[in-house]
Amino acid sequence: MTKLTFFDRPAIAWAIAAVWLAYLVAIPIGYMTVDSLTDNGLTLAAYAEFFEDPKLRTAMRNSLSVAAGVAVLSVLVGAPLAFGVARTQMHGRTLVSAAMIVCLVSPDFLLAMAYIALAGPNAGYFNQAIRTVFDLKMESGPLNIFTLWGLVLTALPHGVSYVFLALVPALRNVDPALEEASRVQGAGPLETIRDVTLPLMRPALLSGALLAFSGSLAMYGPPHMLRLNVLTISIRESLIRLDFKAASAASMILILMSLAALVLYRHSTRQAERFRTVGGKSFSERSGAEGRVAAAFTVLGIVYVLAVLVVPYGGMTVISLMKSVGMGFSAGNWSFDNYRAVFSDPAVRNAATLSVSLAASTATLVTVMGFLVAYVVIRMKLRGRWLLDYMSIIPLAVPGTALAIALAVVYLNPPLNALGLYGGFGILFVAYVTRFITFGVRTSQSSLIQLSPEFEEASRVGGAGGLKTVALITLPMMRQALVYAWLLVFVLALPELSASIILKGIHTQTLSTVLLDIWNGNGGLAQACAFGMTMFASVGILLLTAAAIAKRATGGLRIGT
């Protein structure tokens, strides 16, 4: 009598979501774990070798110090900027917020390129300028970007964005009465910030710092360009030596460090929830500080935007327009030749085709399956939902390089080598989808949580079946969130580097790997800059579209969890 459809049979939806996540997340991570622990029987030999190798130990120490440095500095820079934007009448609040989002999503290796062009010890323009101005008789320096501090500087904008984006909503959502009560109780404005505002911000600060930390651990492009010895780089070097055991062990160590940060992050966001005493209340608009305080924050904001966007990308634009980098700022040295060369390069064209199709198919699959997983987790009261929830969040803790190693191990060994994915489009696709699952699931989840189940219940009572209700009510009401999820994943996948550099085949070069090739030799600095600026502009335009949609869909851009 009753015709049960797909969404009436929660078990089917659950099973599909579970199999999909298991295939993408559990199998590679599980396989690599086992692989790193076995060698004709259970052994810790691979890990012992890791810790005995002085170069790997240095790599690990470097990774950790850079990540810690980025986390701390991100808070020191990001917190004042967030306070300025959320709580003062400073100018350029929209500009600073937009810059934060651009910094977070634009590929990190572009900023590394720009800083190298500006602060490279020999030819960097800052160094040339400083040497000229101060009449220094040295051939190189005084600034040197090819150091761990240089790497921290390059990774900093990313981390600052994490802190900023975690802190601004937290600062806006604090009940103003908590601070007013402190004033009425006899505390001045600064005491109130110290004793009330800052402690209330601790969970948000901590989550921002932890995301900055794990993001820096996972970086591949900047240390590659800066030729620094960190874990992601040594993982790739192990692979090039075909030492899979060492690569697996190093990847596992990287994942564990990142996972520890993620666990702490989840803990601190929960704590943030507990700090809410009155829930679901919106507070009246605050006017915020004006005058000299606001002016100081305006200066800070402008300096920041100059340092992380205008100067580096402006510099890259200038270089990209030079006929010859050696001739510098002279008349007649300007043309679009570099852009022409890049666009007519068949390698670039092939890579563009591949990257766009990879990004588009990844975004599509991640959005569709993300919705399914989110629907099962949020709407279906089935046992084991938490397992899906956890599996969907794990990729956030798996650096692209480590994931690539796991996939290489899985698809080069029986039984899955039978699929023949390695070396082709398939393995890149699997890697991309796995990397970005979290974004698809989280976007759908937060949108579903805001959507009252009563809309769907009303449709069921009105006579529509489960699948029909999803098609006619749920999906249309979530469409902006889904479009936003698609765009976000597309923007992140388009310049993907850290997994691509390991999994690319001879005929499957992506945009980012081709860019690295041009940078490393056959095109030179000017062409690399032209290529990089094109990429930056594309990402920027897509991003602005996504941000506009996000504003309508969810009231703000959400990144992470």
Add this chain to the structure above:
Amino acid sequence: MTPSESKGGGSASPEAPARASGVDLRVEGLRKSYGSVVAVHEVGFEIPAGKMISLIGPSGCGKTTTLRMIAGLEQPDVGRIVAGGRVLVDGDARLPPEQRDLGMVFQSYALWPHMTVFDNLAYGLKRRGHAREAIAAKVAEVLRIVGMSQYGERYPGQLSGGQQQRVALSRAIATEPGILLFDEPLSNLDAVLREQMRFEIRSLQQRLGITGVYVTHSQDEALAMSDQIAVMRDGRIVQIGRPVEIYGRPVSRFVAAFIGLTNIVELHGIEARGGGITGALPGGGSIRAGVGAISAALSRGTAAVSIRPVEIAIRRDAGSADADNRLAGRVRTTAFTGGLIDYFVDVGGGLELRVQTTPPAAAEPGEEVTLSFAADRTVVLED
């Protein structure tokens, strides 16, 4: 585990020390605009030390803005506020909130979630430089006053709404402020607790002798808690007086309808009658009214009068002939609400009067009845 409300909520203990720390408060010509919107317009009132005033009105009437200007959380465009001889605001000269010596209970309670109950209460005392032992003693004392002694080490998130409310109240009085400000403090509580807290706050305020300014949109709270009520509308005080005056002699349709239930009846052909007036009802018959805006009604020739439902007697027979006002009607419908019975009586000419009596029911729907009420309970309104 949350202990029951009644356990934590024992009313203030009688041995709490009586104190007369309140100061008088004078508010003069306050005005505040947001852009082109005037939120508060020429608001002024005076409250003697140890007394409580309620600011009541519909949302957006300016009552909360007025309170926040007293607290120093908003700056008036014009106006002067003096507390206990100390000028808090006078034009551009103003004290910041932390120097005003106030206590405030917020609508959301605003208990700092990262501090224990003890630390919440100690906060203001620390600012005032009290010694550690003195602070501990004082916190213990105010916690005892509100019956929350055993909760000092809890965090606000571990308390029920009613307990948070008590902590908020004790935090406000811990520093022994001259003036206590209340911003709709009971609106987040359920009905039973709200009723209970209303009397506790009132008795505490009276016992400690603190001057209070209480913002509310609930007429029950305003009537039960204050020495003075200021009814506000569109940024102005439309009537100010003792609760019994506001209830018994509302000046306008707005006040009559906002404070308490009432029937407003339109009369025409107004004539003077024995110090009051008499006027014709639309459907025939007349009503005598003895108090209110008598001369305005006489000069205008028409009037609106307010008669409270509880002031009207309802009988099946013709009733006593010496009542000032007698109207015949038919009961359309009745409603039993526990302590009271509501009757909706059609008195002809499209006019329906609401009547309230205590049980048992004096008439059933469909029955012919006689309504009677006194002229000195029938108030002529200004508008």
